[in-house]
Amino acid sequence: GAGVSQSPSNKVTEKGKDVELRCDPISGHTALYWYRQRLGQGLEFLIYFQGNSAPDKSGLPSDRFSAERTGESVSTLTIQRTQQEDSAVYLCASRERREGSGELFFGEGSRLTVL
Amino acid sequence: GENVEQHPSTLSVQEGDSAVIKCTYSDSASNYFPWYKQELGKRPQLIIDIRSNVGEKKDQRIAVTLNKTAKHFSLHITETQPEDSAVYFCAASMPNQGGKLIFGQGTELSVKP
Secondary structure, three states: OOOOEEEOOEEEEOOOOOEEEEEEOOOOOOEEEEEEEOOOOOOEEEEEEEOOOOOEOOOOOOOOEEEEEOOOOOEEEEEOOOOHHHOEEEEEEEEOOOOOOOOOEEOOOEEEEEO | OOOEEEEOOEEEEEOOOOEEEEEEEOOOOOOEEEEEEEOOOOOOEEEEEEEOOOOEEEEOOEEEEEEOOOOEEEEEEOOOOHHHOEEEEEEEEEHHHOOEEEEOOOEEEEEEO
16 A cells, blocks of 8 residues: 555534544555644544554554554544544554564544544 | 643744744653644644754754753744644653653644735
8 A cells, every 4th residue: 555544534423423434555554653633732642553562552542542553554533422522633654664663654543523 | 740742832923034932841841842743634644753862953934943951842844834833842751761752732833824
């Protein structure tokens, strides 16, 4: 694929519903990140997958948030029992495995609106 | 925990002037410092990066400086143009955490023609 692909691009849901966001990283990229960006705010780290290592979940804001990754490909971010404060753009990014360096390629993001 | 502080949050300059954005980081093991530019409604994109074994790197009108002792690094944009208007994010890697990247809060740069 040409770049990082995310779906859906926009999601409107009602408070209390579960949502699932999908990320297809660039082929061959072993590192995959999820970030959250609230309106006008910075990039808040959520979770990081690196190859077969255990994911770094230290940024997940609550146990309503979880993420999985199938091997070195697709990742899904799941938010259960959504709240209005979950409204944000969720950005996925991937990069080749390098020791602490290398360009991070971002997807276009999934804009989540919780009513 | 790890932290990256970025200042200022907003910056307005006249076209042709220089702009400087500063960041500090907390993890002394950090060894990679990229800068990303995010235009309105678009994804962040890498514009320049620096590794800890150099103190300065330049690419045309943009340059980045690094002071490892003080744990701060800066982005310098010279001869600013209206198309430089965007949000700029600094980041620092956490090599002891698999190279995880932590971003600063962002600086909204406005270049007035």
